[in-house]
Amino acid sequence: MESRKFGYARVSSNGQNLDRQIFELKKYVPGDFIVTDKASGKDLNRPGYQSLKGALGLRYGDILYVKSLDRLSRNKKQINEELRWFKENGIRLIVLDLPTTMIEVPEGQDWIIDMVNNILIEVLSSIAEEERRTIKRRQREGIEAAKLKGKHLGRPAVKYPDQWQSCYMKWKQGEITAKEAMTQMQLKRTSFYKLVKEYEP
Structure with missing residues (x-):
């Protein structure tokens, strides 16, 4: 059975644009086979991504393309769990920003790519997780700084009318x-x- 090619693109919020990722994915995947999400990378509870892993999604021998590893998740543990799931289900993951995942090798020598990819993925997943922690820390520091300045966060308080x-x-x-x-x-x-x-x- 011929391998099917899927693409997955994600941004963290509705205000962000998926165009750049989709443009890159279309070089390898038909547009109808690109699944998207506008949701945080803190967990895997995303409708698009979960549909890929569902009964009508990826199957043995298929290939999934993503622009970068952190499009799957920014959590190192989750990234490693997903990579294990892909391997166990016979699905090849190709990360466009990770050229070694795109290399073709003679049959029986897949271990070479696996060895190089495992090292790079370990490094990149650690960086992605650290970036997520940094973002959360900066958000927390920003909120604290605003509170110290007496700024009201959230919806403005409703004042009582004179009458x-x-x-x-x-x-x-x-x-x-x-x-x-x-x-x-x-x-x-x-x-x-x-x-x-x-x-x-």
Whole structure:
């Protein structure tokens, strides 16, 4: 049975672009066989990637192309587990940024590529994991620095309108409806009930 070729591309968020990876993968894989995800590399719980490993995805003898090793994961342990899964299921992984994975050798000498790749993959997976740790550390440091400067992170807090007390009392006593209270204070429904929840003991 002839080997089928698949490609996998990933970026970490919806705001990032997959075009560069897809452009490179299309040099080796038909466009219809390129699977994509816009999700973090911290774990493997991604719909596209999981479909590749499912019943209708990769099978024995197939080839999977990725632009770089960290497109699979940024976690060294997970990368090693995936490489083991590919090997056990007879799937060849080709990493475009890792030229040794693309070398063809005479039958029976695959051990040469395996030996070189294992060394390079160990190094690259360690670098990918360290990059992930660095990103997380910088994010944490940024949040702490913002807090020290008194910056509010997340959604801005909703302030009580000047006429809150009088409108709130009229509403609670049934003199006006909630809708009328919102109109008088120029509040949206969600903001109104959020303030009510904070205001009431």
